[in-house]
Amino acid sequence: xxxxxxxxxxxxxxxxxPDQRARCERxxxxxxxxLRPLAERGEPGRVNRPLVAALGELGLLEGLFTSGALDLCxxxxxxxxxxxxxxxxxxxxxxxxxxxxxxxSPAQRDRWLPRTRAGRAVAxxxxxxxxxxxxxxxxxLAAEPDGSGAWRLTGEKTWISNAPEADFYTVFARxxxxxxxxxxxxxxxxxxxxxxxxAPLAMLSPHPIGSLAFDGVRVDxxxxxxxxxxxxxxxxxxxxxxxxxxxxxxxxxxxxxxDAALAHTAGRDAFGGKLKDLQSVAHQVAxxxxxxxxxxxxxxxxxxxxxxxxxxxxxxxxxxKLFATETAQYVVDAAxxxxxxxxxxxxxxxxxLYREVRAPRIYEGATEVQRAVIAKELYxxxxxxxxxx
Numbered sequence: 226x227x228x229x230x231x232x233x234x235x236x237x238x239x240x241x242x243p244d245q246r247a248r249c250e251r252x253x254x255x256x257x258x259x260l261r262p263l264a265e266r267g268e269p270g271r272v273n274r275p276l277v278a279a280l281g282e283l284g285l286l287e288g289l290f291t292s293g294a295l296d297l298c299x300x301x302x303x304x305x306x307x308x309x310x311x312x313x314x315x316x317x318x319x320x321x322x323x324x325x326x327x328x329x330s331p332a333q334r335d336r337w338l339p340r341t342r343a344g345r346a347v348a349x350x351x352x353x354x355x356x357x358x359x360x361x362x363x364x365x366l367a368a369e370p371d372g373s374g375a376w377r378l379t380g381e382k383t384w385i386s387n388a389p390e391a392d393f394y395t396v397f398a399r400x401x402x403x404x405x406x407x408x409x410x411x412x413x414x415x416x417x418x419x420x421x422x423x424a425p426l427a428m429l430s431p432h433p434i435g436s437l438a439f440d441g442v443r444v445d446x447x448x449x450x451x452x453x454x455x456x457x458x459x460x461x462x463x464x465x466x467x468x469x470x471x472x473x474x475x476x477x478x479x480x481x482x483x484d485a486a487l488a489h490t491a492g493r494d495a496f497g498g499k500l501k502d503l504q505s506v507a508h509q510v511a512x513x514x515x516x517x518x519x520x521x522x523x524x525x526x527x528x529x530x531x532x533x534x535x536x537x538x539x540x541x542x543x544x545x546k547l548f549a550t551e552t553a554q555y556v557v558d559a560a561x562x563x564x565x566x567x568x569x570x571x572x573x574x575x576x577x578l579y580r581e582v583r584a585p586r587i588y589e590g591a592t593e594v595q596r597a598v599i600a601k602e603l604y605x606x607x608x609x610x611x612x613x614x
Contacts, residue, residue, distance in 0.1 A: 253304075257308075261310075261311070270432075271425075271433055290319075321393070321394070322338065325337055349393070353385065376445070378443075381436065385423075388423050388425075388436065389425060395450065413450055471585055471588075472523070472546045472550065475585050478556075479513075479549075479553040506563065523544060553585070
């Protein structure tokens with residue numbers, strides 16, 4: 226009698242299932258053959274609409290609204306390892322449109338989501354302001370009632386990815402003065418709305434980013450996302466979903482830098498041998514690989530916890546983003562150092578990564594904000610444990 230075959234273990238964030246690994250390989254191949262050529266023809270600092278359209282044609286944008294957090298992380302990591310421009314275009318569509326998917330009315334969803342999935346409409350998430358970056362509850366963009374049941378938006382947004390070229394914006398504005406986070410509402414604002422203008426910003430990172438000016442832009446209940454004065458919840462639930470995947474973007478960049486360092490140090494002649502034969506170089510590469518793998522596992526664990534609906538998601542997402550983005554900065558910098566001057570030459574893959582890797586430590590909550598989120602949750606959990614009988 227043959228013994229019963231043991232059941233296959235369930236997928237674990239610490240060991241991807243074969244189909245997940247195969248999907249990552251397919252994504253990297255698509256990024257290499259279909260997406261990178263389009264990215265290379267794009268203009269730095271501008272929305273690359275052919276690239277966004279290709280993401281839609283390949284069915285990748287659909288996954289922004291149908292996939293779990295772990296699958297989202299696997300997609301972002303795979304794309305970033307080969308083509309950061311494709312990864313960023315993919316992620317920005319999700320960040321800008323997720324509030325519409327999660328909180329929009331049927332009319333809003335019907336108008337914008339099919340076009341977003343197809344890559345025909347470009348989305349943007351407009352939260353940051355000149356005086357309210359990390360302190361999102363300090364938003365000053367005013368939504369003032371105009372007496373007809375509508376509001377007029379007056380003020381400014383800045384450091385908005387895809388601005389001023391997006392087709393629609395998820396905009397967060399203050400509907401109740403002096404109420405902090407409880408007085409913010411979210412609106413879907415089409416780009417053609419009268420009184421809305423913008424300008425591009427020249428930034429270190431090559432992805433499109435700009436400022437927006439609102440001069441009495443009219444919005445009404447049909448533009449509202451969710452409920453009045455509950456917009457901070459819209460922002461935070463969106464960020465909690467995407468923060469682990471920002472970590473995945475960082476892991477993809479770190480892995481690309483590690484791959485480059487391995488290839489270079491194995492082939493470069495120096496001091497009578499190969500660079501990899503120097504103990505200092507071998508130890509450096511080992512440290513880069515260990516930190517990258519640790520970051521990857523933390524990101525996967527946070528995403529898997531999100532998908533399971535576990536508590537403490539804000540803290541776990543913050544840990545994933547914090548550790549992965551800091552790790553990517555370290556690994557890319559170390560890879561540049563191992564390559565020497567050639568890595569600083571314009572057009573070198575590591576020169577590109579060196580510019581790309583800095584921004585994720587700031588956007589969607591700076592490193593310092595992530596530490597504050599983590600500490601707040603730790604102390605709250607400790608206090609709750611003390612109160613238990």
